[in-house]
Amino acid sequence: MMIHCRVVTPTGIYKEFDTPILNLDTEDGERGILPNHMPIVTMLKIGMLDSIENDVRTYYAVAGGLFYFRDNQAEIITPAIEQREEIDAARAERAKMRAEKRLSSDNPNIDQKRAEVALKRALNRLHVSEYK
Numbered sequence: 001m002m003i004h005c006r007v008v009t010p011t012g013i014y015k016e017f018d019t020p021i022l023n024l025d026t027e028d029g030e031r032g033i034l035p036n037h038m039p040i041v042t043m044l045k046i047g048m049l050d051s052i053e054n055d056v057r058t059y060y061a062v063a064g065g066l067f068y069f070r071d072n073q074a075e076i077i078t079p080a081i082e083q084r085e086e087i088d089a090a091r092a093e094r095a096k097m098r099a100e101k102r103l104s105s106d107n108p109n110i111d112q113k114r115a116e117v118a119l120k121r122a123l124n125r126l127h128v129s130e131y132k
Helices: 089-104 112-130
Strands: 003-009 012-019 022-024 029-033 042-055 056-069 073-075 081-083
Touching: 003 029, 012 042, 022 056, 022 073, 029 042, 042 112
Parallel strands: 003 073
Antiparallel strands: 003 012, 022 029, 022 042, 042 056, 056 073, 056 081
């Protein structure tokens, strides 16, 4: 038995795949979803998603969003997602440094909340890119 998963971003469908398990970071904590799981709608936090696709463990950096599951159909709606192999670690490191610089600035025009989110996203991308 498999779960059919569809990942949607603002630019359209990122990916569709079948998997026997989804592990994701939700606002309520880490969740493992197996076939025939009860229906669920939950918010995703900036974190990692992993699944097994074609017998290979696959990792993604997810920038938050919404997770919906019912009748072995999963939908992830997220502003951004990257598979581990797609992550440009050098770019993520530069984004981390920019966000840290903004957060340490005394400039009143800096949007602190936006800088905090940018830092979390960069750190997550680095974590997923290095995850073993």
